[in-house]
Amino acid sequence: KQEVTQIPAALSVPEGENLVLNCSFTDSAIYNLQWFRQDPGKGLTSLLLIQSSQREQTSGRLNASLDKSSGRSTLYIAASQPGDSATYLCAVLPYSSASKIIFGSGTRLSIRP
């Protein structure tokens, strides 16, 4: 059974720092992995999608990597800003069920001005 874990559950850093969020999954048989951002009480915004054949994706100050063999993904945020404060969720789409995306519980990020 696929499980997705995100550690830490919460993180607070001062503005301007570079930071890394971690995601691990138990079964490497996945189509893709996505990183999402969620503001309080709101829906999810897709940040980056990495197909299983890819190693990383970049968008602006964000870079996501995927290592299927070790069951890990990281989301790197460069030069953090207070507007980056949100919950970041990772999710995998497993081969075993090509419709059922499995989410981690998220990391709640707070950037201090």
Next chain:
Amino acid sequence: ETGVTQSPTHLIKTRGQQVTLRCSSQSGHNTVSWYQQALGQGPQFIFQYYREEENGRGNFPPRFSGLQFPNYSSELNVNALELDDSALYLCASSLAGTGGVEKLFFGSGTQLSVL
């Protein structure tokens, strides 16, 4: 803005009642998925509809049911509401053949409170 709209935004019901939540998918998307998100947790997959047919279901009882219409909009129905059904219900649309291989676009959700 993702182009996915959900209604209503907030809803309060009492235990035992029935509720219908609605979702309009992004233009051109043929797949709609529904998720339940409890406070402090990641979203849990309820089911997915592709071209008006159910295309996968999570571990939710039969009192959770859905529909997809020819214009690809969708409804989530929950009968015999329980207190634990209180959550944020999210709808996501995508353009896919047989699964959500493409990017998901989420609506802002419906916050359901069951008293």
